[in-house]
Amino acid sequence: MRIALLAEGGYPYARGEGGAWVDRLVRGLTGHEFAVYALGRSERAEAAGMVALPPQVRDVRALPLWGPAPGPGAVSGKARRRRAQALEQYRDLVGVLAGDAGANGVADRFASALYGLAELAREDGGIPALLRSEHAVRVLEEVCRAPGARPLVAQAGVGDLLLAADQVERVLRPLSAPWYDEFGDALATADLCHAVTGGTALLPALLAKRFFGTPLLVTEYGVRLRETLLLHRAAGLSAPVRALLAAFHRHLAGEAYRGAALVTPGNAHARRWQEHCGADRERVRTVYPGYQGPLPEPAAEAEGGDPTLVWVGRADPGKDLIGLLHAFGEVRKEEPGARLRVVRAGEGDPAYLEQCRSLAAQLFPDEAADAVTAGENPVTFEELGSPGAPALPDAYAAGDVVVLSSVVEGFPVTLVEAMLCGRATVSTEAGAVREVIGGTGLVVPPRNPKALAEACVALLRDPERRQRLGAAARERALELFTVERNLAAFREIYLDLVAHAPGRHAPLRDPDGTPVPFGRPAESRVPGRWTAAPAWALAAREPAYAGAERRERA
Numbered sequence: 370m371r372i373a374l375l376a377e378g379g380y381p382y383a384r385g386e387g388g389a390w391v392d393r394l395v396r397g398l399t400g401h402e403f404a405v406y407a408l409g410r411s412e413r414a415e416a417a418g419m420v421a422l423p424p425q426v427r428d429v430r431a432l433p434l435w436g437p438a439p440g441p442g443a444v445s446g447k448a449r450r451r452r453a454q455a456l457e458q459y460r461d462l463v464g465v466l467a468g469d470a471g472a473n474g475v476a477d478r479f480a481s482a483l484y485g486l487a488e489l490a491r492e493d494g495g496i497p498a499l500l501r502s503e504h505a506v507r508v509l510e511e512v513c514r515a516p517g518a519r520p521l522v523a524q525a526g527v528g529d530l531l532l533a534a535d536q537v538e539r540v541l542r543p544l545s546a547p548w549y550d551e552f553g554d555a556l557a558t559a560d561l562c563h564a565v566t567g568g569t570a571l572l573p574a575l576l577a578k579r580f581f582g583t584p585l586l587v588t589e590y591g592v593r594l595r596e597t598l599l600l601h602r603a604a605g606l607s608a609p610v611r612a613l614l615a616a617f618h619r620h621l622a623g624e625a626y627r628g629a630a631l632v633t634p635g636n637a638h639a640r641r642w643q644e645h646c647g648a649d650r651e652r653v654r655t656v657y658p659g660y661q662g663p664l665p666e667p668a669a670e671a672e673g674g675d676p677t678l679v680w681v682g683r684a685d686p687g688k689d690l691i692g693l694l695h696a697f698g699e700v701r702k703e704e705p706g707a708r709l710r711v712v713r714a715g716e717g718d719p720a721y722l723e724q725c726r727s728l729a730a731q732l733f734p735d736e737a738a739d740a741v742t743a744g745e746n747p748v749t750f751e752e753l754g755s756p757g758a759p760a761l762p763d764a765y766a767a768g769d770v771v772v773l774s775s776v777v778e779g780f781p782v783t784l785v786e787a788m789l790c791g792r793a794t795v796s797t798e799a800g801a802v803r804e805v806i807g808g809t810g811l812v813v814p815p816r817n818p819k820a821l822a823e824a825c826v827a828l829l830r831d832p833e834r835r836q837r838l839g840a841a842a843r844e845r846a847l848e849l850f851t852v853e854r855n856l857a858a859f860r861e862i863y864l865d866l867v868a869h870a871p872g873r874h875a876p877l878r879d880p881d882g883t884p885v886p887f888g889r890p891a892e893s894r895v896p897g898r899w900t901a902a903p904a905w906a907l908a909a910r911e912p913a914y915a916g917a918e919r920r921e922r923a
Contacts, residue, residue: 370402382415382418404555467613556576560867562585584866629648635656638800676829677709765786770835771787777800789843
């Protein structure tokens with residue numbers, strides 16, 4: 370079958386875990402054809418180029434959400450009637466964003482305005498320039514100043530209105546993408562739309578469902594709505610602009626969750642967000658991501674030597690390395706010979722890493738065993754691939770206990786890796802940590818260095834318990850978190866959704882409403898490469914009777 374993969378800021382440009390699981394999915398499902406619809410969030414990511422694509426990816430179509438809007442199109446410059454209709458739909462849409470989110474019928478009003486704009490964009494070739502025009506800014510200002518607007522939105526100044534109009538145009542830009550021609554070679558030919566991220570990637574998938582009846586599958590391994598809200602705050606957007614954009618993404622996510630044939634979160638944490646935003650519990654199924662690479666063998670603990678804690682990951686504030694360093698200070702009071710290895714894997718925040726290095730130097734001055742031995746710090750900072758940690762299994766094997774100290778976490782991949790290596794773990798309760806660990810590790814509250822230190826000391830002093838927990842952790846990871854399990858789940862989901870999808874195309878009808886027999890080729894209902902109509906059918910976009918009528922008039 371033909372699968373349309375829709376992603377925002379991820380595959381095929383992302384080289385981190387954001388795109389790695391999609392690459393594993395595509396490479397593993399060799400019996401399907403994939404077309405990738407990529408919504409780019411930055412010029413830098415696209416300039417780096419795409420990852421190497423397997424042969425089953427037959428097409429990649431990109432739509433940048435950055436930079437200037439595309440050409441004006443017929444709606445913005447030629448037809449006053451169409452322009453007025455588009456502005457009216459835009460008024461309804463931003464009215465929902467500026468109003469009370471809890472009002473009755475607000476979800477239906479949002480959907481009506483969104484699909485109304487989509488119909489106009491599909492008929493007239495695009496509306497991006499209109500949404501950036503002075504007319505759109507005036508409409509936005511009237512809505513924000515109208516009675517019933519939220520007080521926060523009513524505070525928007527001229528600069529806020531200009532920026533908000535620009536940002537709303539960017540998130541609505543997929544409405545004008547050239548992907549919705551019923552006789553074209555884009556989304557009309559897909560048997561299933563799989564949105565592999567949330568956010569704006571949900572928009573073209575919703576339009577394919579509305580225009581062509583294509584089943585929609587939504588997968589989120591992080592909470593994209595939450596990530597978007599944090600990104601807006603980090604970008605320094607003003608409160609009124611953030612409020613308008615947050616309302617749009619919240620309503621878009623809710624519309625997608627309600628319209629999806631199935632929603633597949635990667636963990637219970639994401640599932641709770643999705644159900645809170647409108648996903649039907651009966652149409653939600655958790656599918657865990659799979660571990661990338663060959664499965665490591667369980668690592669044996671080194672006999673003798675100092676008790677050692679290992680931390681692996683990206684150095685950024687969400688990982689709370691500073692809290693771990695303070696906890697390690699408490700560990701050293703109980704176990705003076707203890708050591709901490711910080712192994713950096715992936716890009717992080719260089720300024721935060723330097724701050725952690727400085728704090729480690731202050732908390733743990735270099736120590737020497739005697740007067741003639743060089744001093745050594747009990748905290749070492751290493752990089753994955755260095756002689757001390759050439760590969761992930763080596764990094765985890767170098768410690769007695771693996772520690773995760775995050776205050777913000779989605780699906781903790783490092784914990785899965787440690788579990789596969791058979792290591793006992795101490796983790797803070799963030800994101801899906803408790804769900805991943807189950808009963809095979811110790812979990813403590815975040816931002817609590819004392820509790821983290823006590824759990825680490827308890828495992829460092831009990832090697833038999835470490836061994837039992839490590840063995841149980843490996844068995845749990847092999848059962849739940851392998852690529853094979855992930856691929857089997859999606860293979861089953863694809864077949865089930867397409868098999869139970871209703872007829873994709875309504876029959877062609879003549880002017881008085883009578884169905885035209887054999888108006889569409891039978892092969893258009895068969896999943897796979899045969900779904901596209903033959904060339905003669907694509908060339909003749911009108912029913913046969915229309916040509917007969919023209920000949921009769923002639």
